[in-house]
Amino acid sequence: MEELGEIVHEFLMESHENLDQLDRDLVALEQEPGSRELISRIFRTIHTIKGTSGFLAFSRLETLTHAGESLLSRLRDGVQPVTPETITTLLAMLDGVRALLATIEESGAEGDINVEGVIASVHRQMSDATGESDAAAPQLDAPTAVPAPESFESDDAEPRVSLDAPPAPTRELPDDKSGRRPLGEMLIESGAISQSDVTWAVQRQVEGDERKLGTILLEEGKAAPAAVGEALQAQNKRSVADSAIRVDVDLLDTLMNLVGELVLARNQLVRGVAETADPALMRTTQRLNLITSELQEGIMKTRMQPIEHLWSKLPRVVRDLANACGKQVKLVMEGKETELDRSLLEAVKDPLTHLVRNAVDHGVETAAERLAAGKDPEGTLTLRAYHEGGHVTVEVADDGCGINVDRVARTAVERGLLRPEQLTNMDPREIMMLIFQPGFSTAAKVTNVSGRGVGMDVVKTNIERIGGAVEVDSTPGAGTTLRLTIPLTLAIIQALTVECAGERYVVPQVAVHELVYIDGQTTKIEYASGAPVYRLRGKLLPLVRLDRALDLPVGGDQNAYVIVLQADGRRFGMVVDRVLNTEEVVVKALTARFKDIGLYAGATILGDGKVALILDVASLARRSHLAAGPAERHAAASALEAAAKTGPVDRLLIAGVGDRRVAIPLDTVTRLEEFTVDRIERAGMREVVQYRDQILPLARLSHLLGVMTELDEERISVVVYTERGRSVALVVDKIVDIVEDTVTARREVDDDGLLGTAVVQQRVTELLDVRRAILAADPNFYTELPDPMLVEA
Structure with a gap:
């Protein structure tokens, strides 16, 4: 039910925009009656409104727009000419659409708006053009012309309201130019006051009473306060058409860049004011700090969209591919609410589609093969999205046959991508990454789904173009997980500034779990098989020495800090010399040279104006001993478990x-x-x-x-x-x-x-x-x- 309400809201907003454009196009068509482009555009817009209203079961709106579409079809096909009378009829049809939309917005239903007169007028235009008599046209009420706005100069007991045109407004204050419905009209419609009382109050204004209409009615005892309050609240309620605007993405990019520079200037100002210790200036700076943070958060939200928008087309893709391949595949989506920057959504769209096609074609087996392997005949394809370590991770996981490493190796040698002697020095994960090489395919024959060796290399190319990474993890017989890690490109994040060998680096705060101080006495670094570890609450925590990873002068094991981090589903510690402070930093993209190093996610300008590199926590873990020596780590974990028993x-x-x-x-x-x-x-x-x-x-x-x-x-x-x-x-x-x-x-x-x-x-x-x-x-x-x-x- 909530989704249906959202659809109606979007329909109303889009329809209001279309009606404004239709007004302009019809007026332009009257000046250029021979313009095929204008007629076609008007026809397409009316057809869109008709189709959506039919889907949402707004029968009156569908009938009205269908009549207009029929007339426009005759104009488009040249059956009848465009005349001023035709334009007037079409504009009246638009007014009827507006009245129906207003009722739908207010009550959720079409109400009892009478559109039969407008429909009859449309049919009369078509019958007059073909020479048919009025008797041949549908027998509907004759249309009434849109009346001029009535005033309250007469003393009629009831207002006259035409169902074919918007209700006649009351006379309101001269300075009321907001376009809102008059207060007097709303009070009359609600039955809270008579027309004569409103006429009397308006006459008081004409005679020079400067009070507002509602104030006069309240103070003179003509209306109850509750009724006036409800009318004012309804009058000030923002319509669907005014609740949203369309903004160019380039403008949002410009605003994002400007806010980023503002945050950098704010950081420098805060640091400078802290050194002066001027109380008045510090209060002003704190206020600026708060406003800047709120502004930055608001600008960032304007570009964020849930990944559900990207996933909405994938169920159809999976279904069609499964039918084409003769397989049964169930799609499971987790983390649909995960938000991404709009530009990242566009960048991930094609790679994700390729990964899904590859999983259905190569990963999931046929029903017969799955039954023979003791599996459920229906395969499961899981899409998973989550935030981790300052990145957005999107996983495509299947429970299929997994990747045959030997087959991949043979194919790589046959296609000349590797020499046989190179395979001896490669671990299985490196061999599996060969599937992302251009021209690589293990398909036995070329089909309309796969076999040409294109697709997976496109995934790697597009993701790396935005500074991301692609990983593959597969277990033979159990399935394959393809993981897209989308890095920080241009964003403002909370970060921890650290120092190592005299250089300052930035760690995304979302990756930091806790800090531990190593004094070398009560707390110290230990070594297991030559690899540094720290005993954190009885469990061995593998360590990465930042100075060794970056080839900096190596420091000692005393008076250091261990930053406990989480990346790739593993927890590890990073040893640094000092922990400085936390602050918001603006992430700037790196050049290709720095990206090739693979240890940095971006750069930023600190509060003192110096540049600091932002560490890529996941890449740092892979580049260090965490990505090698599994036997030693397994032995250390086994020893710890044995000790616990x-x-x-x-x-x-x-x-x-x-x-x-x-x-x-x-x-x-x-x-x-x-x-x-x-x-x-x-x-x-x-x-x-x-x-x-x-x-x-x-x-x-x-x-x-x-x-x-x-x-x-x-x-x-x-x-x-x-x-x-x-x-x-x-x-x-x-x-x-x-x-x-x-x-x-x-x-x-x-x-x-x-x-x-x-x-x-x-x-x-x-x-x-x-x-x-x-x-x-x-x-x-x-x-x-x-x-x-x-x-x-």
Whole structure:
């Protein structure tokens, strides 16, 4: 139902545009009655309105436009000449169409608009031209001429309204030139007021009363406030014709470029004002910052369209191809709401069509072959779109036979694309990428679907032209996934600025999951089979050293940062020297030289005016050890899994209290908070803070455990525990980490506030007695908790 409403909305908007053009064309046709081009254009437009109105079951509108189309057909075929009377009749037909469209827009139906008089007038024009008598024409009501606007100078009891023309307007204020329906007319139609009262109010205006018509009616007690309010609201309601405009895409491109430059200037201004520390100037800059962000977001939205528009034609393509190939294929579409820039939609259109054709022709087997392989006779083709790592990824996946790597290799050698000795140094993924070579095809014969060796190379060429990438992943007997990665071309994104070997680089914020500081003591980089890894919450995280990947001077493993990233469905860490800040950056496209390197998605100008390269996270992962050495990574993962099986995995929050590490079970942590010291108050002998409309008791773990800490801090970190509406906060010096690991080498202790000690992350860690800590904050915490049975009742 919602889709039908959207279709009607689009129909109304397009029809209003067409009617305005038809008015101009008919007037021009009267001046040039012999213009075949004008007649044909008018005919096509009327035919379009007629066809759509029939589809939407607007029978009156269809009948009216059909009559006009018949007359225009005779004009186009030269059966009768174009005369002023013919143009007048066609213009009256357009007025009838407008009246019907207005009713449809207001109520969703055609109502009781009488168009029979206009239809009779159209038929009379055709019968007069052929010399037929009036008796031979359809017996319909004679058309009425469009009357002149009535005034309220008479005292008639009821207004006269012609069904063949728009309702006669009332006299309104002289300065009302908006084209809206007069307020008096709307009040009369709703039955809220009589015509004589409106006439009296209009006469008051004529005599010099400067008040508006609605004000006069309200203040003189002629109309109820509710009725006037509803009429004013309906009067100010924007029509469908005024709700949207068509804008040239080149103009949007220009606006996008200008906003990009504005964002760059904003960044430089913000940085400069921060150094001056002028309060008045800082407030103005903050306002400019907000306005620029809203403007940038609005401009970007004007170019965004859901990928569903691109996919709408593919069900028909899949059906026709499946029938031509004698196969059964079901199409599944996921992520239809994913939005793309309009220019990217156009660039991806042809490549995506080629990929779908290739999947149906080469990927999915026939029903008999699938049954023989133990599969469902109906194959499944899945289209999937999603945002990842600052890119838009579009996947075409089938559950067919997969790519035969040996067959691809043989075909490549036969066609002279490779020498046999080259195959020994290539992995299967590189061999599968040969299907994108020009002229490459494994089809046994040429058909109207495939076999000429064109299509897949077009995919690669078109995607790389916009700076994208194509990947293929296939499992024999299970299916193939072809992945289009559309990079950042011209966009404004949130980015993280980092420094490595004295150079600054930009990482798209959407690819960043978390940051970890490596001090070389409590946290350090390890090596598995020569590859750097980091133990993040008990799991080995493969690392990419940015300095090695970019061939920069190599730094050490201490005082560095690990940026945890996600790309190609894998999580990895990137080691950099410093993390600077986050800011909005404008992505500029790179020249072909930089694109060939394959490690950069674009460039940008930072707030200080310097240029920084934007890292392509996915390419960086592929270029590094993540794309090689699967045996070593598999062995490391197996070792980690084996270690996890030695005991149950504990989920702990590690906090620092003085120089001691304290572990708190994660299931007793409701949330982590920070408070400024000035928020701490005292209630008796205890410290409390006001928190979420409650008084939150505090317990300093340093006091409970007898640890000496500095007391001159400005902010405190707390661990909040909540149970059945009551909360307490445990004050710690710092939050160190969250651990999912097997806790080994436990030892019981008798110290107050501790359950014992254990080895966590290869360090001795004290296990907190949470119940004891809670009672230290609130001795009545458990005794005053409400009975859960009473709470449920």
